[in-house]
Amino acid sequence: GAGVSQSPRYKVAKRGQDVALRCDPISGHVSLFWYQQALGQGPEFLTYFQNEAQLDKSGLPSDRFFAERPEGSVSTLKIQRTQQEDSAVYLCASSPRGKAFFGQGTRLTVV
């Protein structure tokens, strides 16, 4: 596609519900990143993939957060048992090298 695509654009979840956020990176981009952007804050690193390998997951805030990229292309960020503090915009970016292309993000609101 022309850019990084994320779906859904908006998600409202009840506290305790599981959610799955999808990222379609630019075709051929080896690197894929997930970021969390809380209201009024800059994006905070969550995790990084190189192809299907998750090389860094140091930013995942708890074991309720899980990310995968099984075939080295599409990635899914899953949040189990959502809590109100999980409310944020989740950004996905893909990169050939030296430049990260960001999707428009998924705005998650936990009520």
Next chain:
Amino acid sequence: AQSVTQLDSQVPVFEEAPVELRCNYSSSVSVYLFWYVQYPNQGLQLLLKYLSGSTLVESINGFEAEFNKSQTSFHLRKPSVHISDTAEYFCAVSDRNFNKFYFGSGTKLNVKP
């Protein structure tokens, strides 16, 4: 690890006036530096980057930033802003493997007529 500080959360400025958005970083290793812009309801877009070479880098829409290693700064400047420059601007650093980008908290530029 690296970190980025953007001291100004909001910068109001009149159209055609000059503007400077400040960015300071800290790092124990050599870094690459970036400015991203986020227009309302849109994703982050790369504005300009410093990887190596000339410390002054420019964007296609008149912004420029200068890498100052001694002051660990990468301030963004434009000599004359337009209404269309109203957006939030994020400074970011990455290590030289591009494994991780660290972002500042952002500066909202509000250009008034």
